[in-house]
Amino acid sequence: MNGFEAFAADFLYACVSIALFILGLTFLLIVYRIIKGPTLPDRIVGLDLLVVVAIGLIATVGVGSSYTLYIDISLALGLVGFLATVAFARFILNRGQAKDFIIMQEIKDSEKQEEQK
Amino acid sequence: MMSAVISILTGIMLIIGAIFAAGAALGINRLPDVYTRMHAASKAGTLGSGLMVLALGLYSQQWDDFMRAVATVCFFLLTAPVSAHLIARAAYVVGYKPCKETKLDELSVIKKSTEPEAPQ
């Protein structure tokens, strides 16, 4: 192994560590929005983004452990996440059109907050 | 030699993807309402994770794994706009209002004039 190849291996290791660190911070930010999120659609957008970032995390872990089967895992997680988001959107649509009490309350609250700004 | 260059390329793609994902997360925390948050989540998030999956496909140095990574990215590009569109439409139809800075809303005019009042 010559110098350049050794440098490349070290560089890749450092890049994987930095990417994992950034992704950890990203998860914290998204979880903050999911907990705080004033309305239901905000939380669903947060959950959608959480799945997308988890796919990126799986790919990064795959590079770190050089285990390429992780590609298939990320594909499967993408499928499941998409179906979950579709189901959540249908849920909002159905419950909202049925004038669900909690959702109507949430809309009123968000309108009040907008006017106070 | 070849694998060293691929390692460096993989590392750079991982970092860029992570930065885009972090930008998406920052976006959903800083933007004012659910519609603008959707912009950040659907664009930057998709590009970020797509870059990372492509990096893994490149790093494996095998055609079948690389093709599978490309297929995964194509799948994300097809589904991300669909889910963003579904959430936006559901939120709008149910009645979540856009934020106050929203200047014009041509959809609200049409909804009010054509849609009969929903039964209470």
Add this chain to the structure above:
Amino acid sequence: MNNMVFLMNLLLAAAWGAVTGSFTPLNLIFGFILSSIALFLIREQIAFRDYFQRGGKVLILAGSFFKELVLSSWRVLMIVIKPKIKLHPGIIAVPLSVSEDFEITLLANMVTLTPGTLSVDVSEDRKVLFVHCLNVPDPEETIDGIKNGFERQILEAFR
């Protein structure tokens, strides 16, 4: 028409070979059977016209789409990391000249992944697309951008 379906079946079998990473005859036959099942499942949605002759235009469309995706992510990132966010979002109505469901879907997906725009709804008669914009100082300009950009390219590629 039948030739087209058979060609599609062969292409899908080749894609199966590429994805599983082995081009042995047995695996290719298995891929052929799988892709014929897949084509049987979507038999009512299949509407080939002369897509294969227009391959170049479709490739140009895909290329400009990727460029716009990278640009739009970059712009969202730039908006987000500015210390003070000053935006004028709005929902604008874009009249459509594409008419078929497939083309409208494609246009709505592309609009969602391009700078500052996100499709919210399509009117009942499929003539107007409602687009949420991050920043609309001038609605006419945004509408012109969509109509002269992607919509024209889609019409060129699929008509």
